[in-house]
Amino acid sequence: xTGPDQSGxxxxxxxxxxxxxxxxxxxxxxxxxxxxxxxxxxxxxHQRDCPACQAALQEFSRLWEPVRRLAAEGVAVPVGIxxxxxxxxxxxxxxxxxxxxxxxAGALRIAARVIAHIARDAASSxxxxxxxxxxxxxxxxxxxxLGSTAVIDLAIAVxxxxxxxxxxxxxxxxAIAAVRTQSGINDITINVTIDDIVT
Amino acid sequence: xxxxxxxxxxxxRAQEGYLDAYSELTDRHGALAYRVALRLLGNHHDAEDVAxxxxxxxxxxxxxxxxxxxxxxxxxxxxxxxxxxxxxxxRTTESLDRIGEIPDQxxxxxxxxxxxxxxxxxxxxxxxxPPPQRVAIVLHHLEGLTNAEVARITGSTVPAVRSHLxxxxxxxxxxxxxxx
Numbered sequence: 001x002t003g004p005d006q007s008g009x010x011x012x013x014x015x016x017x018x019x020x021x022x023x024x025x026x027x028x029x030x031x032x033x034x035x036x037x038x039x040x041x042x043x044x045x046h047q048r049d050c051p052a053c054q055a056a057l058q059e060f061s062r063l064w065e066p067v068r069r070l071a072a073e074g075v076a077v078p079v080g081i082x083x084x085x086x087x088x089x090x091x092x093x094x095x096x097x098x099x100x101x102x103x104x105a106g107a108l109r110i111a112a113r114v115i116a117h118i119a120r121d122a123a124s125s126x127x128x129x130x131x132x133x134x135x136x137x138x139x140x141x142x143x144x145x146l147g148s149t150a151v152i153d154l155a156i157a158v159x160x161x162x163x164x165x166x167x168x169x170x171x172x173x174x175a176i177a178a179v180r181t182q183s184g185i186n187d188i189t190i191n192v193t194i195d196d197i198v199t
Numbered sequence: 200x201x202x203x204x205x206x207x208x209x210x211x212r213a214q215e216g217y218l219d220a221y222s223e224l225t226d227r228h229g230a231l232a233y234r235v236a237l238r239l240l241g242n243h244h245d246a247e248d249v250a251x252x253x254x255x256x257x258x259x260x261x262x263x264x265x266x267x268x269x270x271x272x273x274x275x276x277x278x279x280x281x282x283x284x285x286x287x288x289x290r291t292t293e294s295l296d297r298i299g300e301i302p303d304q305x306x307x308x309x310x311x312x313x314x315x316x317x318x319x320x321x322x323x324x325x326x327x328x329p330p331p332q333r334v335a336i337v338l339h340h341l342e343g344l345t346n347a348e349v350a351r352i353t354g355s356t357v358p359a360v361r362s363h364l365x366x367x368x369x370x371x372x373x374x375x376x377x378x379x
Contacts, residue, residue, distance in 0.1 A: 066317040071341045075234045085254045133217035
């Protein structure tokens with residue numbers, strides 16, 4: 001059996017024709033879809049014996065190769081996206097902060113979310129902690145000063161098999177020490193909730 | 200901080216006001232937002248804007264997110280919608296003509312250069328497609344989503360997605376044939 005002409009020009013003509021069919025009667029669009037989805041080798045019973053389908057599958061697979069390469073290509077993500085998003089969200093949430101010192105030279109204040117971040121980082125370093133997140137219990141406060149007592153909630157996920165209360169106490173100890181050292185706030189309450197176990 | 204916790208856990212914590220949990224979600228899915236925006240819009244500047252806007256919008260609407268779909272599917276929806284809004288605001292006749300911008304053959308086409316130009320031709324051809332076809336091609340052929348997922352993200356139906364894909368593939372096929 002002599003195969004039909006499957007040269008580039010012929011393929012182009014097939015793509016140009018709406019509702020085009022191959023010489024065997026199969027729809028061009030279906031064969032193109034099969035090749036574009038990377039299923040050119042998964043031939044139907046008809047395609048196993050059909051030179052027209054086999055040639056078209058081969059040709060369309062080659063044709064689609066630049067699209068496949070583009071899909072596999074990594075995209076370099078601008079480094080500024082996360083910082084910009086975090087900054088914008090920080091502004092949306094609240095500008096509330098803890099008062100450190102009131103003096104003639106002016107007030108010292110530290111944003112509640114910064115305190116939460118310090119506590120979270122300290123909690124993450126405790127043995128048995130998979131992940132930790134921190135929030136100020138004053139998260140709904142409006143713009144203003146929250147006072148000089150820091151109250152932080154920490155939600156942590158612990159590794160399976162660790163003694164939860166021991167992990168939680170160590171998290172409290174580390175978080176209090178870190179907030180005290182890094183912020184100067186001395187009156188600190190850390191509430192720890194273990195809400196997930198990771199195996 | 201990298202961790203093995205699932206997105207649903209991070210979403211719940213973020214809904215409770217843990218900003219760091221959302222920061223982790225941004226780490227995980229920021230690339231998705233930017234990549235899809237870039238493929239749909241064709242330029243880095245607009246893609247960066249849309250990715251940022253989408254991640255902030257997702258945060259703002261997080262209290263209403265009921266986890267009927269995954270966070271990534273939801274983010275695909277937001278990015279796609281915002282990109283389409285931007286396309287409709289900036290669409291010009293010139294952009295529709297870009298389908299004809301196939302680079303000339305270089306006199307000494309090294310393999311990498313040829314591939315790069317072929318990739319550029321694909322990007323130009325995709326960004327010249329009508330928006331519904333463009334979205335379908337990007338989400339299905341570049342992001343690897345199923346027709347049903349594309350339909351869910353675009354608020355369309357599977358037959359409609361198939362139709363957009365069919366027409367988009369036909370157009371791309373012709374462009375790629377010119378390029379060969």
